[in-house]
Amino acid sequence: MDTRSPFVVGVHDLVRRPGAMRVKELGIPAPADLRNEVIGVPEGAEIAVDLRLESVVEGVLATAQVTAPLVGECVRCLATIEDETDVEVTELFAYPGAIQVDPEDTEAEEIAEPHEDAVDLEQAIRDAIVLDLPFQPRCRPDCAGLCPQCGTDLNAAGPEHSHDVVDARWAALVEAFGEASAETKPTTSGEESDR
Structure with a gap:
C-alpha cells in the first residue's frame, strides 16, 4: 500500500x-x-x-x-x-x-x-x-447515427437525406441498362421529320 x-x-x-x-x-x-x-x-x-x-x-x-x-x-x-x-x-x-x-x-x-x-x-x-460505465453510450436515446454512405450526422441532416443505393449484385446489370437506354434515347417528333 x-x-x-x-x-x-x-x-x-x-x-x-x-x-x-x-x-x-x-x-x-x-x-x-x-x-x-x-x-x-x-x-x-x-x-x-x-x-x-x-x-x-x-x-x-x-x-x-x-x-x-x-x-x-x-x-x-x-x-x-x-x-x-x-x-x-x-x-x-x-x-x-x-x-x-x-x-x-x-x-x-x-x-x-x-x-x-x-x-x-x-x-x-x-x-x-x-x-x-455504459458499454454503448449514446448522446441521446433516439440518436440516428451516421449515414453509412457519406458519413453525415443523421441527427442534423433531417429526414430528406437519402442516397440511391444499388445492390452490388445488380450493379453491372444496372450499368449496362443505363448505357443502353442512353444509346436508344427516343427522338423528338421534330427530329423524325428532318430525316
Missing part, C-alpha cells in the same frame, strides 16, 4: 473499537485508466467521495457515495458525451483471520485488510465506477 495515495485513509482511531464511526469527504484526482473503450473519468478530474467508516467486530466497514464526471463518445454518431456517474461503494476491510475462507475455493474474492492502521479505497472505487 502506498500511504501517499489519495485513496488511502487512516483508520487508527477505529481499529479494534467496534461501534466507533467517522465520516469524511474526499476529493480525489482520477487516475489515467478509469474508463472503458468509449467513456470514462478524465485523468485528473475530481472524484467526490462522501465516506463513512465504521468499526465492526470483523474489521472496518467503508461505505461511500462516489460521484465523478464522465467524458466519452456516442457509439452511433461519435459526438462528445459529457455525463456523471454516481455509485455506491461498500467494502469490508477485515482483520487478518477474522473471516475464514476455504483455501480450496479458487473463486473466493480476495479479502481487503487494513494495513498499518490505514485502508486503501482505490480498488473498491475503481471497480464501482468501471462496472457502472
